[in-house]
Amino acid sequence: MNRKPPSTGSVTLEDVARVAGVSRATVSRVINGNTTVDPAMRELVERAVAETDYVPNRAARSLVTRRTDSIALVVSEAEQRPVADPFLGRMFTDPFFGRVVTGVMEVIRPRGVQLVLMLVDDAASRANLVSYLRQGHVDGVVLICGHVADPLPRMLAEARVPAVLSGRPGQTTPISFVEADHRAGAALAVEHLVSAGRRRIATIAGPMDMPASQERLTGFREALAAHGLAEAGVAEGDFTQAGGAAAMRRLLAESPDFDAVFVASDLMALGALPVLGREGRSVPQDVALVGFDDSSAALACDPQLTTVRQPLEEMAARMAQLLLQQISDPAEALQSAVFHPTLVIRESA
Structure with missing residues (x-):
């Protein structure tokens, strides 16, 4: 890059372009948020903006572009x-x-x-x-x-x-x-549980009026079917910690014969874990648990949660x-x- 121009008066687009060694049009595209600019060019412009202390005239620009930034x-x-x-x-x-x-x-x-x-x-x-x-x-x-x-x-x-x-x-x-890919994520959870020797796998699903929940439940069922296994129970939750606890209580009351649970969110798993503990079921010895998200809730679980990470x-x-x-x-x-x-x-x- 060229040297910073003398700090006399306000810095212009032309000043930034000269310091970056690029055209004025390139500087304008970067500052206006155009994502098609070559990353190397973008970096040059951003460094030049920082070096020159360039401040766009937002009010004037908004009159021309009709944008609010x-x-x-x-x-x-x-x-x-x-x-x-x-x-x-x-x-x-x-x-x-x-x-x-x-x-x-x-x-x-x-x-x-x-x-x-x-x-x-x-x-x-x-x-x-x-x-x-x-x-x-x-x-x-x-x-x-x-x-x-x-x-x-x-x-x-x-x-x-x-x-x-x-x-x-x-x-x-x-x-x-x-x-x-929610189906693929649920399948990863089931494959891991099956490979660990679990055969009676239940699930705490998300709200069934949400496409993500529907896809995770479908992926869970498809993966079980591929191994010739039947679901050991399904309880619907609401993606909250309290909802996970309530869903686990329903599973234990209605379909208690399970050795693993795929929980459709980490936050629901965080609520489900202490319910299992109060029933005398240890994790993972008696019941293996897999969540979904890889959020901070997974690390708050005790034991820490095996989970499907969506980035x-x-x-x-x-x-x-x-x-x-x-x-x-x-x-x-x-x-x-x-x-x-x-x-x-x-x-x-």
């Missing part, structure tokens, strides 16, 4: 949920959301893009959200909504709001999405990249990405 992370929850399951409380206790924010911020922070958190959980709040987005207060949406009947993905598509969905849409909707940070980063591409080029075709899970073996199985 902000995106929304929208979490849409089902309307019918238990009173004892406060939406906002789960946002700050479920490791899933923090990992998504981490992945998104990794992509947008270097580009000077701000993140706005928005929560919706009924028809009125969804309508207000779409109205807010139509007015251009943010440039696009990273959307978390896992319920099949949630109308928000369709509403965003109809409003032509740039958006990327976490997980495959439950209905046929023209929207980009990023998801994990949430990488998935969230990909969502942010796809969204920035849409914002930069609204005519770009919709895209999807599927990440492959891996098994993390610890002490519970």
Whole structure:
């Protein structure tokens, strides 16, 4: 890189381009969040921006680009949920959301893009959200909504709001999405349990109105069938710690003859473990336990949880990249990405 220009007056794009040794157009593309710039070029520009202390004129730029340099992370929850399951409380206790924010911020922070958190959980709040987005207060949406009947993905598509969905849409909707291969992840759990000699394998599934839960249960059943095994019991949970404890109590009451359990989330496994202990069943000696996510909850378990890892940070980063591409080029075709899970073996199985 060339030397930093004299600090007389405000630094311009031309100054940054001269220090980086690239064209003004390249600098503009990097600063505007264009994700197609060669990584080596991007690094040169970002170093030059830091060296020159360049600060974009956001107000002037927004008049030209009609962009706000902000995106929304929208979490849409089902309307019918238990009173004892406060939406906002789960946002700050479920490791899933923090990992998504981490992945998104990794992509947008270097580009000077701000993140706005928005929560919706009924028809009125969804309508207000779409109205807010139509007015251009943010440039696009990273959307978390896992319920099949949630109308928000369709509403965003109809409003032509740039958006990327976490997980495959439950209905046929023209929207980009990023998801994990949930069937393959469940199969990894079953294969590990079978290879350890377990033959009476039950599961605590996630809510059956969520495509991810449906896929994990299907993968579990398909893997059992491939080994000529029947499921030893199924109890539906709700992806919370309390829901995992309640589901384990139902399993013990209705289908107690199991030697292993595949739990569809680490947080539910964290709730299920002490229930087994109170019934005098040790893990992994009497019951092997495998979770799903590889979140901080897996390490909070005692013994620490063997689990299927879905790379949430990488998935969230990909969502942010796809969204920035849409914002930069609204005519770009919709895209999807599927990440492959891996098994993390610890002490519970």
